[in-house]
Amino acid sequence: MLDVRRLVLLRDLAEYGTVTAVAELHGVTASAVSQQLKQLEAETGVALVLREGRGIRLTSAGQGLVEDSEAVLAALERAHARLTRPAAEAVGPVRVSCFTSGVAPLIAPLLETLARRHPGLTPHITEAEPESSLPALRQRRADLAVVYRYTHLGTPAPQGFDTHHLLTDPLLVVLPAAHPAAAEGHRTEGDGGEPLALASLADTPWITASEGTACHDATLFACRHAGFTPQVRHTCSGFAAMLTLAATGAGAVLVPGLAAAALPPGLVARTVDIPGLTRAIEAAVRRGTGDRPAVAACLEALAASSTVR
Numbered sequence: 001m002l003d004v005r006r007l008v009l010l011r012d013l014a015e016y017g018t019v020t021a022v023a024e025l026h027g028v029t030a031s032a033v034s035q036q037l038k039q040l041e042a043e044t045g046v047a048l049v050l051r052e053g054r055g056i057r058l059t060s061a062g063q064g065l066v067e068d069s070e071a072v073l074a075a076l077e078r079a080h081a082r083l084t085r086p087a088a089e090a091v092g093p094v095r096v097s098c099f100t101s102g103v104a105p106l107i108a109p110l111l112e113t114l115a116r117r118h119p120g121l122t123p124h125i126t127e128a129e130p131e132s133s134l135p136a137l138r139q140r141r142a143d144l145a146v147v148y149r150y151t152h153l154g155t156p157a158p159q160g161f162d163t164h165h166l167l168t169d170p171l172l173v174v175l176p177a178a179h180p181a182a183a184e185g186h187r188t189e190g191d192g193g194e195p196l197a198l199a200s201l202a203d204t205p206w207i208t209a210s211e212g213t214a215c216h217d218a219t220l221f222a223c224r225h226a227g228f229t230p231q232v233r234h235t236c237s238g239f240a241a242m243l244t245l246a247a248t249g250a251g252a253v254l255v256p257g258l259a260a261a262a263l264p265p266g267l268v269a270r271t272v273d274i275p276g277l278t279r280a281i282e283a284a285v286r287r288g289t290g291d292r293p294a295v296a297a298c299l300e301a302l303a304a305s306s307t308v309r
Contacts, residue, residue, distance in 0.1 A: 006040040007069040009033055010048060012138070014058055014066045015159070025135055070160060070287070077288030090297035091120035097133035098125065098146040101239055101259040102281065106146055106166070109305035110298065118297050134158050137284060144298050148256075148279040150218045161284040164299055166306040169256045171218065171277040172269040173198065176249045182268045196270040198226035205233035205251035207242045215239075218277075219254040225274055243267065281306070 012022045019037075023030040041048050048062035058066065098107045107125055114121050126133070126142065133145035138160065148169065149155040157163045173196055175182045181200050206223075208230065209215035216235075223230040233251050236242045239259035246253045247264040256279050260269040283302050289295050 002043055003036075003040065004072070006036050006043070007065070007072065009036050010040060010058075010062065011066050011069050011073075011160070013037070013049070013056070014063065017056075019056060025139065074287035077286055089120060090118040090293035092294060093122045093124060094144070094294040094298060095124045095126065095142045096144045096146070096298060097128045097136060097142045099129050099133070099148055100127055101256060102146050102148070103127060105258055105261065106281075106302060106305055110301045113301035113304060114297060117301070118294075121294055121297060123298075130158070134161070134284065137161065137286060140286075143285070143289070143292075143295055145284045146281065146302065147284055148281050150214055151278050151280050152274075152276045153214065153217055153221060155214065157280075157282065158284055160287070162287050162290055163282040163284050164290075164303070166281045166283055166302055169258050169279040169281050170271065171222070171254055171279070172257055172260050173201065173272050174243060174246055174253045174255055174260055174263065174267050174269050175201075175204075176246060177266050177268050178249065179204070179252070182270070195273045198222060198272045198274055199228065201252050202226075202228035204231070206230040207234045207236065207245050207251045207253045208232050209242070210235050210237055222254055222272070222274055222277055226272075 009022055009026070012025055013019065013033075016022055016025065019030045019033050023033045026033070037049060044061075044065070046061045047059050048065060050057050050059055096107070096110070103125075111123060111125070114123055126136070128136065128145075130145070130147040130149070133142060133147060136142040137145045146166070147158065149157070151168075181196060181204075201223075206219065208219045219230060234242075234245050236245065239253075239255050242253045242255065243259070243264055245251070247266050254272075254277075255269075257269075258281075263269060283299055285295055285299070290299065
C-alpha cells in the first residue's frame with residue numbers, strides 16, 4: 001500500500017518543480033522531502049524522479065502516478081464528506097481565503113448570509129492572494145479559496161481543484177478627472193457611449209503592480225496590445241495604494257472593477273476599447289470536498305452574493 005503523504009509530496013513536486021519549494025510548502029527540510037520521495041520509489045519499485053545536476057524532473061512513471069494520485073486524494077475527500085453528510089447541518093469552523101479586492105463585495109455578504117442561515121458555522125477569513133491561498137487550500141490550511149485569474153493572459157483554471165465561477169470582473173482604466181481623456185468612454189457597458197481608446201494614453205505616466213505579478217502583466221499586455229509600452233512611473237503592491245497615487249495626478253491605472261467600486265475623490269473609471277480585459281473570479285475547493293456541509297454553505301452564499309452584483 002502506497003503512503004498517501006508521500007503521494008502528496010510527489011504531486012506537489014510536479015506542481016512546484018523543486019524539492020526546496022515542496023519543503024517550504026510543508027514546513028520541513030529539503031532532506032526530509034528527498035528521503036520521503038526515495039522511500040516512495042522503494043515502495044513502487046520504479047524511478048519516479050530524475051536528478052539532472054541541481055535540477056529534478058518526474059519520469060513518465062512519476063507523472064502517471066501523480067495523475068492517479070489526484071483521483072485517490074479526491075476519493076479520500078469524498079469519503080470524509082460522506083462521513084459528515086449525515087449531520088446535514090453546517091456547523092463548526094470553516095476557513096476561507098480571499099484576495100484583497102474581493103473582501104468587501106464577496107466576503108462581507110458571505111459572513112452576513114452564513115450568520116443568518118447557518119449560525120452554527122464559525123467562519124475564519126484570511127486575506128490572501130491566489131499564490132498564497134491555493135497552496136494553503138492544497139495543504140488543508142483552508143477549506144475554500146476565492147481566487148482570480150486574468151483571462152486575457154490565458155491563465156488556466158487552477159489545477160487539482162474544483163472551481164466554481166462566481167463572476168467576470170472587467171478591467172477599467174482609472175484616471176484623474178482633470179486628464180484630457182477622462183471625459184471619454186463610460187463606466188460600465190450599460191452607460192452608453194464608446195469605450196476609451198487605450199492607445200490615447202501612450203504618453204501618460206502609469207502606476208502598476210510590481211513586476212512579476214499577474215496584475216502587472218495584465219497592464220503590460222493590455223498596453224502593448226494597444227500599440228505601446230506603458231511609461232511606468234510608480235509601482236505598488238495593492239490597488240488601494242495605486243488609486244491613492246492616481247488621485248494626486250501621478251498617472252493612469254488599470255484595475256479590476258471590484259477594486260474601482262469606491263474611488264478616491266478626483267478619479268474617474270472608464271472601460272477601454274480592448275475586448276476581453278477581464279478577471280475570472282472563482283471559488284476553489286479541494287476535489288471531493290464541495291459536498292461537505294460547511295463548504296457547500298459557503299459556495300451557496302458566495303454564488304448568491306455574486307448573482308446580485
